[in-house]
Amino acid sequence: MRKQETIGERIFDVANAALMVVLMIIMLYPLYYVLCASFSLPSNMAAHRGLLLLPEGFQLESYKIVFQNPDILSGYGNTIIYVVVGASLSVLLTVMLGYVLSRKGLMLRKPLMFMVVFTMFFGGGMIPTYLMMSQLGIMGTRASVILPGLVGTTNVIIMRTAFQGIPESLEESARIDGANDFTILFKIMLPLAMPTISVMLLFYGVGRWNSWFDAMLYLRDRGKFPLQLILREILVYSGTGDMLITWGSFNGQDMSEIIKYTTIIVSTVPILCIYPFLQKNFVKGVMIGAVKG
């Protein structure tokens, strides 16, 4: 097969490979730069201009400061609560609704399906939702962060499609054995739909990990802020003030830079650690979603 290759094609192969290498460098370098900068000495970093291949000097003090920052610690704790509680509740509700919508012979199936899908077309918007939250009286509680976005309509549809793919005969034989609907769902259907459910758990989990807007709208108490909201203050608005006092003789501006880089690393590493696992499952999820469109 290879012998018919023309010179033009070989040049293309080489150029293509080179382009891909450049692309990978562009994807990775910003993170690598931040990593190097986070270990650099504030004074050296301030004097430095341009690309970094290795840290400028070396220190771990900034990591100590970031790990001792009460906001970052409580942010981490809160985010873990929001991710675990939010994602589990989301998956539970999505699985149950998806199962119901996949059942044939329910008179209300079509109206319910319409009620769910219609929300993809039209929504009340930010302000009426905000006012509803204040009427509901849960503003400022952790529930006000967990409840919005609890059920994702796309996920419900993906879940429903997964259940529809399971042969009906399984359900019928269980029913003859006297199983009720809950037993059928949780003992028979759930294990068979496990691949889709694990993808769902990841979708919801990563969504929760990244979200900050609802928390910004509904929370006042810093003790309940998720990590991303704390990061927003530190990174986007340079709110490193509290952390500077603890680090002696360096220029405030220079220190603030290093602390920001360190914060980025500290808050990204957990995701990067589980990234290989995420990637595999997410790709699967995109494929499942693509089948439905």
Next chain:
Amino acid sequence: MNQTQQIATIKPAAGKSSRSGFWKRLGKDLVRNRYIYLMALPALLYYIIYHYWPMYGSIIAFKDFSPTLGILGSPWAGLKYFEQFFSSIYFGRILRNTLLISLYSIIWSFPAPILLALLMNEIRSEMFKRTVQTVTYLPHFISTVIICGMLVDFTSMRGLFSYIIELFGGQAQNLLMKPDLFRPIYIISGIWQEVGWGSIIYLAALTGIDNSLYEAARIDGAGRFQQMVHITLPGISPTIIIMLILRMGQVMNVGFEKVMLLYNAATYEVADVISTFVYRKGIIEASYSYSAAVGLFNSVINFAMIIFANWISRHVGDGETSFW
């Protein structure tokens, strides 16, 4: 096509019974399937509270809403707030910004993953290909806040990008303060983050192309470029069309969290989109009815766009490309 028509003709016949018969059957259905309906209840409550209640609440766009009077108690204001919005200078500005950011991302961000998928498909070594995939998917998993934090840092006076601009003879400056640069920064960083991830769907479509087509083309003497143009591209074009139509339906939805993190008073002129405007008017300034009117305007246009996109998808091709 034929099948759906058949199903459509069967349905009315089944529903032809008296009204009391319908309620009786519904009652029976509810009793028999009570556990099933019970299962759906929590999620349905969520939909009612978090989707349908705010939909009802958006009538405050037609009222002089005051929190003490409540939604029902507040007096009607007719179209006052819509008129106020349409005649204000903000209407043109935020509509233009929203549409321009969407348009630019359709022009630049939409084709990028397609191109990447085509190029990755040409990589011979399976291992190298997998490495490229792993690396290009990575930025997708970094949170928006961190991406924007990095952007703020890199675009600052002494940041990495300013240095690169200086290298090429430009002048170092705070790039996020320059109105001209807001959209390029927004779009380019978006491509950086999502190009790899977006290519997955096209790579999946590529695997569906029949290998015998390539073999036949090779026997006919087609080179790899010709194969790409005449087999690969037509092979994934249904996917491209669906994705494009879906994208068109989202034209009024700009990723506003990113805008909110990146914009500042110096760039409102080019960066302020409908949702950020609603946020500032409604949440910060507490002009509830006015901002609800702006939001409702957005929702209605959005609704029309999605219906339109879906209508197109039904009429493109042979019905295979329709989603609902």
